[in-house]
Amino acid sequence: MLAVLLVLFSASCTDYLDKAPESTVSGDDAFKNFKNFQGFTEELYNCIPDFVNRYWTNSFNWGEDEIISEICNWHFGYKVDQGDFWGWQTEFDGWQSGWLNINSAAPDGNRFNKDLWKNGWYAINKANLGIANLDKLTEATQEEKDLIAGQLYFFRAWFQFELMQYFGGLPYIDQVLPSDQKLTLPRPHYQECAAKAEADFRKAADLLPINWDNTTAGKATLGNNDLRINKIMALGYLGKNDLWAASPLMNLESTGSRTYNADWAKKAADAFAELLNLVESGQTQYSLVDFANYGSIFYTTNQGWKIPGSTEAIFRSPRYGTNISIWRQAASYLPKLISIQGDGPRFIPTANYVNYYGMANGLPLDDPNSGFDKTHPWKGRDPRFYNDIIYDGEKVVQGSISPDANRYAQLYTGGIYRSTADVSSGSRTGYMLIKLVPRICNDFDNGWSYGTAVYMIVPWLRLADVYLMYAEAAANGYGGATGKSPAYSKTAADAINVIRDRAGVAHVDGKFLGTTDAFMSEVRRERAVELSYEGHRFNDLRRWLLLTEYPYTIKTSQEFDRVGTQNNDDPTQNQVANFREVTILSRNFSDKHYWLPLKKADVSMYSGFQQNPGW
Numbered sequence: 370m371l372a373v374l375l376v377l378f379s380a381s382c383t384d385y386l387d388k389a390p391e392s393t394v395s396g397d398d399a400f401k402n403f404k405n406f407q408g409f410t411e412e413l414y415n416c417i418p419d420f421v422n423r424y425w426t427n428s429f430n431w432g433e434d435e436i437i438s439e440i441c442n443w444h445f446g447y448k449v450d451q452g453d454f455w456g457w458q459t460e461f462d463g464w465q466s467g468w469l470n471i472n473s474a475a476p477d478g479n480r481f482n483k484d485l486w487k488n489g490w491y492a493i494n495k496a497n498l499g500i501a502n503l504d505k506l507t508e509a510t511q512e513e514k515d516l517i518a519g520q521l522y523f524f525r526a527w528f529q530f531e532l533m534q535y536f537g538g539l540p541y542i543d544q545v546l547p548s549d550q551k552l553t554l555p556r557p558h559y560q561e562c563a564a565k566a567e568a569d570f571r572k573a574a575d576l577l578p579i580n581w582d583n584t585t586a587g588k589a590t591l592g593n594n595d596l597r598i599n600k601i602m603a604l605g606y607l608g609k610n611d612l613w614a615a616s617p618l619m620n621l622e623s624t625g626s627r628t629y630n631a632d633w634a635k636k637a638a639d640a641f642a643e644l645l646n647l648v649e650s651g652q653t654q655y656s657l658v659d660f661a662n663y664g665s666i667f668y669t670t671n672q673g674w675k676i677p678g679s680t681e682a683i684f685r686s687p688r689y690g691t692n693i694s695i696w697r698q699a700a701s702y703l704p705k706l707i708s709i710q711g712d713g714p715r716f717i718p719t720a721n722y723v724n725y726y727g728m729a730n731g732l733p734l735d736d737p738n739s740g741f742d743k744t745h746p747w748k749g750r751d752p753r754f755y756n757d758i759i760y761d762g763e764k765v766v767q768g769s770i771s772p773d774a775n776r777y778a779q780l781y782t783g784g785i786y787r788s789t790a791d792v793s794s795g796s797r798t799g800y801m802l803i804k805l806v807p808r809i810c811n812d813f814d815n816g817w818s819y820g821t822a823v824y825m826i827v828p829w830l831r832l833a834d835v836y837l838m839y840a841e842a843a844a845n846g847y848g849g850a851t852g853k854s855p856a857y858s859k860t861a862a863d864a865i866n867v868i869r870d871r872a873g874v875a876h877v878d879g880k881f882l883g884t885t886d887a888f889m890s891e892v893r894r895e896r897a898v899e900l901s902y903e904g905h906r907f908n909d910l911r912r913w914l915l916l917t918e919y920p921y922t923i924k925t926s927q928e929f930d931r932v933g934t935q936n937n938d939d940p941t942q943n944q945v946a947n948f949r950e951v952t953i954l955s956r957n958f959s960d961k962h963y964w965l966p967l968k969k970a971d972v973s974m975y976s977g978f979q980q981n982p983g984w
Contacts, residue, residue: 400505403513403586410499410517413524414596415476416492418468418483419686420904421805421827425697426714427468429827432906432916434722434897436797436924436954441714445469449907450924450956454965454984469535480689486968489528490542496525497545513586519576523598523606526569530610533562534908535965537622537981541565555977560623560633563614567636570610574603579653595676601644601653602684605830608640612842616912618963627914634846635854641839642857648832655832656680657871663756667805668825670816675824682828683835695817695825699806704786704795706775707766707811718758718800718902720927720950721920725897726754731875733894743948746929747941752873753898755941757804761931762940766813776813777937781945782928797953798926804902827903833868834900840864841892850881850888861888865895872899917958924954959983 400406420429428437428446437447448456455461457469471484476491499521506514525543533539540554541562579601581587581594590597613619615633620626647653658666658681665679676688700708701716724734728749732739740749747760759765759778766776779786780799788795805825809816816823843852843861850862859867866876881891896909910916929945936942961983972980 396502397505400499400502402506402508403510403517406499406506406509406517409495410520412476413492413495413520414687415478416483416488416495416524416528417686417829418485418488419480419689419826420468421698421825422480422689423468423471423483424481426701427698428714428716429468429904430716430902430906432722432910433719433921433924433956434902434906435802436717436719438715438717438797444714446716450954452957452962454962457965458968460968478687478689483686483689485528485531489532492524492528493542494545496521496528497542500525501545510585512584515576516578516581516584516586519573519603520598522569522576523573523603526566526573526610527606529562529569530566530606530613533559533566534613534912536967537964538562540978543569552975553977556979558623559619560614560630563610563619563633566610567607567614570603570607573598574600574607577603579647595678596685596687601647601655602830604640604644604647605683605835608637608644608835608842609830609838611637611640612838613912615842615845617914618912621914629845631846634842636846637842638839638846638854639856641835641842642854644835645839645857645859654680655683657832657867660752660756660871660873664804664807666831667827668807668823670807670809670821670823672822672824674822677824677826678828678831681831681833683832684830685826685828688824688826695806695810695821695823699810699817699823699825702802702806703765703811704801706785706795707770707813715795715797716802717796717798718802719924720798720800721923721925722897722901722906723754723758723798723800723927725894725901726751726758727874727894727898729874731869731878733891736878744932744944744946745942746927746945746948747943749941751898753901757802757901759801759803760940761799761929761945762935762937762943764937764940765808766811767809768814770813777935777940781931782947798924799928802902833871834905836864836867837892837896837899840895841889844885844888844892849885850877850883861892865891868895868899911963914963916963917960922956922958923952924956925950926953927951 398405399409421427428444431446431449435446437444441447443462445456459470468484470486476488503518506517529541538557538559539562540556543565577598577600578584579599581597581599582591587594611633615630615637617627617629620628620630648655658679662679665677666681667677669675669677676685678685697713701714727733728739728741729751730740734741742748761778761780763778764776765778770776775785778801780796786795788797805827807816807823810823840861843854844850847853851860853860862877862882869876877891881887893913897906910921915921927948928951929948932944932946964981966984967980972978
């Protein structure tokens with residue numbers, strides 16, 4: 370073999386750079402027709418990170434919502450708790466920041482090559498290259514031209530938006546940068562960037578169809594167009610971009626005011642109104658999933674690795690593999706006792722966050738009329754509590770387990786589902802998370818076997834989020850709980866109640882409708898519950914200027930003792946004693962923590978691109 374290789378090498382060493390003339394594609398050919406230009410554009414989809422499945426295990430809940438095993442200090446979520454925001458970078462041992470930054474990035478089908486920083490800038494440049502060559506798309510119908518342009522404008526804005534929400538105002542790259550000239554682009558304020566993203570999202574919304582299946586070009590991929598960028602995605606992010614620009618943090622960075630910017634909030638509400646009118650009139654493929662099928666938003670089973678999301682997910686990552694999230698990520702929500710992946714990290718819901726799940730009567734736990742009883746703390750709660758959270762006494766393992774008592778969660782103080790000296794083994798807080806995976810995902814029910822085809826993904830944007838963002842935007846743009854966009858029939862409070870109706874929770878109580886501040890307390894709590902553990906909380910706390918404020922800086926456990934005989938059929942009836950909350954971690958944040966630090970190599974390129982304050 371060695372001899373053959375030497376002969377081949379010596380025969381080809383002088384011409385190995387030669388290539389067939391037909392392998393060269395001219396710029397005109399690459400962009401001249403829809404098929405070629407769409408092939409160019411498709412690569413942009415492969416730049417979207419899958420923040421759930423980027424690595425074997427991934428942390429993406431960095432607010433006060435989740436606590437990570439102390440032994441797993443390489444996860445960015447752990448570093449956030451320590452105030453080490455440099456940890457998002459691989460240069461600072463941030464390899465487990467995963468989808469934010471990795472050592473190398475490539476827009477291919479390998480999930481390990483997905484990061485927001487490198488792929489984001491790559492995608493922005495590629496979108497600009499495509500936009501610069503739109504005039505070469507000559508062999509195409511107007512529909513085909515609109516589809517190409519709409520995708521390019523969307524992706525340029527989407528990647529810019531995702532970057533600037535973490536780092537603040539960044540140069541909005543809207544042209545192909547010359548490679549032979551020195552960079553001199555200064556950092557604008559956040560709202561200046563948002564205005565450009567707004568224009569791009571608006572262009573995309575005007576150019577794109579609601580459903581590619583209903584277009585002539587989309588017939589070639591009929592039934593496989595769910596992930597293709599459409600008008601609803603563009604309108605959703607148009608509103609989100611404007612609401613973020615209206616939010617106190619972004620308004621402070623841009624104008625010096627710590628309040629909402631009403632003008633930006635009105636524009637956000639109007640964009641969401643446009644989207645919701647289309648949905649509620651039946652003109653789209655989107656609708657809220659029935660609560661009985663709520664899990665279909667986040668996982669599928671026995672459906673050939675079908676991407677979850679059902680009718681509610683609006684924007685999702687492509688699927689980069691199978692049996693990846695369940696093999697390790699799902700195991701990270703369960704104690705070592707029932708998890709086959711016993712040595713991995715544990716992502717545990719904090720007790721202080723679980724407290725946001727109020728009562729079925731719609732009131733928060735601390736309201737004097739809520740009916741919350743510390744001797745029966747699992748009784749009468751918001752139905753989403755029972756869907757999302759495993760609490761003490763609840764049946765966990767459905768099949769055979771020995772001893773049989775272990776099939777029921779023992780999360781009381783000293784219970785075997787709780788952490789012991791090995792802080793990676795179980796729950797540190799008295800709760801476990803079950804929202805994102807089916808209950809069969811444990812070693813005994815064998816839910817993570819290949820045959821079950823369990824696939825988990827969390828959407829970047831779903832319809833329930835749009836309703837909640839509309840409520841926030843309408844309240845702060847159009848005058849409180851009864852405020853509404855002129856283009857939509859529902860008030861801010863109505864939008865919240867749509868989501869509560871789906872879950873079977875009573876409407877927002879009248880005591881919260883009198884002032885905007887009172888109503889916003891319920892908006893924030895509703896976002897905490899409905900969007901729990903989907904990667905939203907960290908950015909919500911930041912944009913609300915609450916990240917540094919107590920009680921959002923603490924993480925707690927709930928300690929209690931069991932009393933009497935356990936009711937295995939209805940654990941909500943179980944009685945406890947000595948119910949108390951204990952702070953297990955306090956986060957020492959300052960104003961600098963509202964923005965992530967930029968890479969030192971980048972802020973050293975030229976004087977106009979400065980570091981974020983405090984870093």
